[in-house]
Amino acid sequence: MRDGEVLLVTDVQNDFCPGGRLAVPGGDEVVPVINRLASRFRHVVLTQDWHPEDHTSFASSHPGKAPFSEIEMPYGPQTLWPDHCTWESEGAAFHADLDIPQAQLVIRKGYHKEIDSYSAFFENDRTTPTGLSGYLRERGLTRIVCVGLAFDYCVRYSAEDAVAHGFDTIVIEEACRAIDLAGSAAATKASFRDRGIKLR
Template sequence: MDLNMTISDRDVLLVIDVQNDFCTGGALAVPGGEKIVPAVNRIAQKFTNVVLTQDWHPREHVSFAPNHEGKQPFQTIELDYGTQMLWPTHCVQGTAGAEFHRELEVLRANLVVRKGFRHGIDSYSALFENDHKTPTGLLGYLRERELKTVFVAGLALDFCVRFSAEDARAAGFEVAVIENACRGIDLDGSVAATHRSFRERGISVVSLEAFP
């Protein structure tokens, strides 16, 4: 993409999971997660179309390690849809941890997509849950609005940002990840794997400096 990009009404900024539990002091903190908030707010001012996602889990969610006897966070289990990472209990519906970071300018959003609210399936992507077939409704929204390019920012780069970008690209959208408006967890080389995936799939990686 060009160094200085012009944002049009056919572009959308997709802001992934900028919630308290993913920021410093949260139950599943991404290192420096809250530091992206000023960048996200600045970029959002350039867009007519802004979508926020919000992890919204029931307390008995299948992905929570405490719900599996003898299991610890970051171990895995096998479910009907494949291998599932187990996480600390986080972003529980109605809790402070599930709220958006207080400095995030949520009023700029046209839509908030809640994901991961089904007790038996996790949801990294903003478009599909982890079985890769149960839709969140976002894909239909993007198509009905006739949007063309999806810019992605948020948390975490190597999980929910990655899966959202990959699914948007597979659905036929042009996709650009704004790298310095994201932060990663980096489990077992997951950030490097994310960058390889983006190259292979034709997903652009851009910088804040691309937005005049």
């Protein structure tokens, strides 16, 4: 791969794979694809969902609310999820077959109790940064190749933020899987077209 290019591997964790608490259909199928891609990159960043047990995005934190329902938070609409990726749990661990020893950075997100975090760049309030943009610029990395889970949530938000911050942004569809709530996968593809995010 060319100089200035980084592979952004999003949330390839046990809870997002079959048998996990928020399993993405076919989530484990991305692992060998991502491993093959990663072997061609000098620069790799991983993200890891990392929630406290009482995170506000969990349906269990809102009595009477069901998983996948939606509530209004101070920062806007929030989908309520099954408890997942609680920090230091087996579900939060990377998939055992993920093999990217050259990864240089792990961005943990969603660790603030009161706010969810889909993007690798910002919390869901869209103002609290993770520091990833500054890291990439300081390293001279200008093109981001996005893969992982889930295509229509954390990969989507990360790709949208990447292109909004001036990075050349590509999403490798074969290396992603979607949750697809209420047509969210199709909406993601439409958003990518509108924003000039390349889908390959």
